[in-house]
Amino acid sequence: MRFVVVTGMSGGGKRTALKLLEDAGFYCVDNLPVSLVEKFVELIAMPGSEISKVALGLDVRADQNFTDATRILEQLKEKGYKFEILFMDSDDSALIKRYKETRRVHPLAADGRVEDGIHKERKILETIRKNSDYVIDTSNLLVRELKEELDRIFVQNEEYNSLMVTVMSFGFKHGIPADADLVFDVRFLPNPYYIEELKPQTGNDKGVQDYVMSFPETGIFLDKLTDMIQFLIPNYIKEGKYRLVIAIGCTGGKHRSVTLANKLYERLKAEGHYGIKLYHRDVPREGI
Structure with a gap:
């Protein structure tokens, strides 16, 4: 089974990546509570499961501690479960522009500025970004180009460099x-x-x-x-x-x-x- 954890900056294209992976044949799950992640992985990894490709979306939310997510991923690794981490990133100016265009509220901004929420999120995701297998910067990336990049990694299985x-x-x-x-x-x-x-x-x-x-x-x-x-x-x-x-x-x-x-x-x-x-x-x- 190929198991991919999709995470990254809010507004960096995580949900778009999940949709594209779903089109590529992955069974995709997003917004799963952190407390259920380990149980979910155990279920899909059971012998006889028909699911061969899974993508799980994890992101920073105001109502849950992301440290719990990283801890659970470490526990899964210790138990022998293999997974890859795809980190969706973008520069601050592009993220700010996207939030202004969609008028959405950053999950960590509350009533404050979007810039403050982005800064907090970068600090929280610093470790998982360093440990990611793939980092894709979507600052100037079209959806078509993102699809080509994901196909190259997860469909054609070509050697990947995070550049x-x-x-x-x-x-x-x-x-x-x-x-x-x-x-x-x-x-x-x-x-x-x-x-x-x-x-x-x-x-x-x-x-x-x-x-x-x-x-x-x-x-x-x-x-x-x-x-x-x-x-x-x-x-x-x-x-x-x-x-x-x-x-x-x-x-x-x-x-x-x-x-x-x-x-x-x-x-x-x-x-x-x-x-x-x-x-x-x-x-x-x-x-x-």
């Missing part, structure tokens, strides 16, 4: 992304903006891509960048990093940076040893 790589294009004139870990400037390349037929296009269009990639220095830069990123990623994984944002910038964020971000994404995607997504921050902006 989500985001390759992002941006325009320097709109500001450097605040969440960028690595920033690369490709303004040294010839600019398609000054070619009339290419000006209204973006790096997602073949004309711009062919133009940008036609220069020898573009290929050299892409090869060197790919080589460095491929060297860094295993070391980041070893260090325990779970999110890496690679930002590639040009002047407006529509031509050169988009082309190079697309090419780098294609190369890293082919490796398939970690989660990866592509994001063009400034392409949707009006005007060039």
Whole structure:
């Protein structure tokens, strides 16, 4: 039997993950009182049980002590029950935005601020997060991308590393992304903006891509960048990093940076040893 405990920050996507796991064939249980967890596991693990895949949701609630949940998980482990822990996380700003949009009350905020509840919850979940088998950061993750990540881990059973790589294009004139870990400037390349037929296009269009990639220095830069990123990623994984944002910038964020971000994404995607997504921050902006 494959037994997965789904936990994490409130608003981090735990319930969405449970729904997706249910679609993948898992028998999912959420909101189970902590006092019943051990009995539930004993029942589903009985010989002859038809249930082969189970996902159990555990979260922080104002009316129960999460320490009891971690204690029970330790007891289950001591009794020989095997389980995996999936921790759904997100950065504070994304969590605050989600609570504001849904107008829900954080379980630990009571009548206080959402920020205070998030801070308390992080302290409570600190230990279980460190002991989790999988940590997925949903700060900038679409449901479709989360489904792909869960399928990779729990359906295709591929080797998992708790690292989500985001390759992002941006325009320097709109500001450097605040969440960028690595920033690369490709303004040294010839600019398609000054070619009339290419000006209204973006790096997602073949004309711009062919133009940008036609220069020898573009290929050299892409090869060197790919080589460095491929060297860094295993070391980041070893260090325990779970999110890496690679930002590639040009002047407006529509031509050169988009082309190079697309090419780098294609190369890293082919490796398939970690989660990866592509994001063009400034392409949707009006005007060039």
